[in-house]
Amino acid sequence: MNEYTARNGVKVEWDGDTLKVDTLAYFDRWGTHYPALTEFFRAEEDERLGRWRWPENPDFVMYPDDDGDVMVLDEREPSAHFYPRVSSVASITTDRARAAQAYFDTHPEPKPWHDAKPGEIWVLDVEDSETTGHRAPYEVLLLGDFREVATGLIYGPRHRQIRAGRRIYPEDDDS
Numbered sequence: 008m009n010e011y012t013a014r015n016g017v018k019v020e021w022d023g024d025t026l027k028v029d030t031l032a033y034f035d036r037w038g039t040h041y042p043a044l045t046e047f048f049r050a051e052e053d054e055r056l057g058r059w060r061w062p063e064n065p066d067f068v069m070y071p072d073d074d075g076d077v078m079v080l081d082e083r084e085p086s087a088h089f090y091p092r093v094s095s096v097a098s099i100t101t102d103r104a105r106a107a108q109a110y111f112d113t114h115p116e117p118k119p120w121h122d123a124k125p126g127e128i129w130v131l132d133v134e135d136s137e138t139t140g141h142r143a144p145y146e147v148l149l150l151g152d153f154r155e156v157a158t159g160l161i162y163g164p165r166h167r168q169i170r171a172g173r174r175i176y177p178e179d180d181d182s
Contacts, residue, residue, distance in 0.1 A: 011050055014062075017043035021051075059110055067106035077110050079103045092116060120172040121164050123147045128156075128176035134168045144175065 011019045018029040028043060053060055053068070061067040070078040070087075080087040081103060090107035099105075120129055127147045134140040145153035145162070153162045153169075162169060 011047045013043035013046040015042055019043055019047040021047075059114070061106040061109050063109065064102065064106065067102065069106065069110040071110070071114070075114075075116050077107050079107050079110075118169075118172070119174070120153075120169065123151060123153070123164055123174070125149050125151070127174055129153065129172050129174050131162075131169050132171040133162065134170050140170065 009021060011021075013019065016029075020027040049065075050060075057071070059069040059071070061069070066082045068080045068082060070080065072078070074092070076089065076091045078087050078089050088103050088107075090104065092111060120131065123129055125147050129145050129147065130142060131145050131153060132140055132142045143158075144156045146156060148154055148161070151164050153164065154160070155162075
């Protein structure tokens with residue numbers, strides 16, 4: 008972690024040798040440096056441990072697993088709850104569920120076309136507006152963008168209008 012902005016707006020920078028704190032902040036136990044440095048080191052430790060804190064309430068810590076699901080721990084209480092990505096967490100109103108939903112919103116599930124390789128052909132469902140969309144073949148360009156074969160329209164692999172996709176060339180070799 009090279010640069011961090013604490014919730015109080017103080018910027019902390021670390022270049023590996025020197026720790027710099029925003030010069031507009033002041034340093035005493037109740038000043039702005041102290042909480043900023045505390046947050047900085049906690050965020051650095053969170054990153055090292057592979058966990059994520061809910062910005063709305065940093066007492067809620069998410070521990071993701073390899074399937075994209077998340078264990079939510081409230082550090083104020085000795086209990087944790089598991090939330091699978093496929094559950095309808097959005098309909099639950101507990102703070103833990105809201106924290107899990109915030110994690111899922113911030114860390115969207117990877118889609119198969121995110122790893123498309125140059126030279127492949129994919130059929131993508133692209134949403135044109137709120138009510139219409141189209142399905143068409145797209146070739147993957149050198150830098151990973153998709154170009155529609157018929158029109159030449161180009162979309163990045165993480166474009167928000169791509170809703171679904173499957174590779175059609177080269178064919179999967181399942182034999």
